[in-house]
Amino acid sequence: MNTQPRLTRNQDMVFRVLVDAKTPLSAYTILDQVREFGIRAPLQIYRALDKLQGWGMVHRLESLNAFIACARADCQRHEMVAFAICDKCRHVSEFSDAQVKAHLDNWVGDKEFLANQTAIEIRGTCRACAR
Amino acid sequence: MNTQPRLTRNQDMVFRVLVDAKTPLSAYTILDQVREFGIRAPLQIYRALDKLQGWGMVHRLESLNAFIACARADCQRHEMVAFAICDKCRHVSEFSDAQVKAHLDNWVGDKEFLANQTAIEIRGTCRACAR
DNA sequence: ATTCTTAATGTTATAGCATTACAGTTTTTT
DNA sequence: AAAAAACTGTAATGCTATAACATTAAGAAT
Numbered sequence: 425m426n427t428q429p430r431l432t433r434n435q436d437m438v439f440r441v442l443v444d445a446k447t448p449l450s451a452y453t454i455l456d457q458v459r460e461f462g463i464r465a466p467l468q469i470y471r472a473l474d475k476l477q478g479w480g481m482v483h484r485l486e487s488l489n490a491f492i493a494c495a496r497a498d499c500q501r502h503e504m505v506a507f508a509i510c511d512k513c514r515h516v517s518e519f520s521d522a523q524v525k526a527h528l529d530n531w532v533g534d535k536e537f538l539a540n541q542t543a544i545e546i547r548g549t550c551r552a553c554a555r
Numbered sequence: 556m557n558t559q560p561r562l563t564r565n566q567d568m569v570f571r572v573l574v575d576a577k578t579p580l581s582a583y584t585i586l587d588q589v590r591e592f593g594i595r596a597p598l599q600i601y602r603a604l605d606k607l608q609g610w611g612m613v614h615r616l617e618s619l620n621a622f623i624a625c626a627r628a629d630c631q632r633h634e635m636v637a638f639a640i641c642d643k644c645r646h647v648s649e650f651s652d653a654q655v656k657a658h659l660d661n662w663v664g665d666k667e668f669l670a671n672q673t674a675i676e677i678r679g680t681c682r683a684c685a686r
Numbered sequence: 687a688t689t690c691t692t693a694a695t696g697t698t699a700t701a702g703c704a705t706t707a708c709a710g711t712t713t714t715t716t
Numbered sequence: 717a718a719a720a721a722a723c724t725g726t727a728a729t730g731c732t733a734t735a736a737c738a739t740t741a742a743g744a745a746t
Binding site: 486487489506508510511517519521523524527528531532535536537538539540541542543544545546547548549550551554 | 650
């Protein structure tokens with residue numbers, strides 16, 4: 425988890441696209457939106473995403489194969505983060521629960537498992553879509 | 556979450572492969588192992604996996620795009636399940652933590668989010684690989 | 687038993703997601 | 717200025733998943 429320098433051109437473009445979209449985007453969708461600025465290949469997107477993830481500015485949603493900008497103004501804190509993903513409108517709520525983190529930490533501690541990264545993704549229907 | 560009838564030929568083959576492998580397998584890896592029995596197309600695997608997942612006999616590991624047989628002898632109970640995945644040896648520990656479940660239920664309850672399915676996947680290094 | 691209905695199968699083609707390999711450029715450090 | 721490190725560009729390829737359509741098998745009802 426590196427410390428974050430100034431963004432490069434590609435990184436900045438990718439990040440802006442994700443910030444503007446309120447919804448998760450696949451790498452190829454991002455690509456489509458930056459083609460007009462000269463980016464042509466998927467790898468250019470994936471490389472930028474890797475860096476942005478490393479800095480905690482972007483999260484990968486494993487169950488969607490998609491990416492979303494970090495919801496928190498200050499992207500420095502990296503506690504355990506969880507997502508509630510609406511399967512109807514694709515809205516994503518990001519939250520972090522200290523108690524959930526504590527319990528999982530506890531479990532892996534017991535097993536002497538060295539946790540690196542944790543994905544918690546709840547799929548379902550948000551309140552707005554539930555009617 | 557259907558009730559489970561007797562397995563069909565394809566379902567049975569796919570399930571056996573997953574039970575024998577102690578480690579998660581991709582759909583295409585499964586396919587390779589059942590080609591000799593006449594299965595030729597990915598879709599045949601995916602269809603069997605869908606059913607097996609519906610019956611709780613197989614879990615999908617979202618962060619690996621892979622599948623694993625349920626670790627519990629009795630595959631009927633479907634509480635919230637979590638996985639600790641070793642990135643070195645690919646060993647997967649399946650566990651379920653009532654307290655984690657309670658906290659997440661709590662959170663989604665507050666938000667009036669209708670949870671359907673929850674993935675909790677901890678990536679890291681297991682004890683055996685940590686030396 | 688024959689019909690009706692539903693579920694599962696087989697096959698081809700295609701869509702969507704991600705990485706390897708290699709060459710070149712820019713930026714930072716010394 | 718030279719060396720090292722980070723980033724970029726491009727093409728090719730590999731892995732994951734589904735759409736569409738035709739067929740077959742299995743179970744239920746009369």
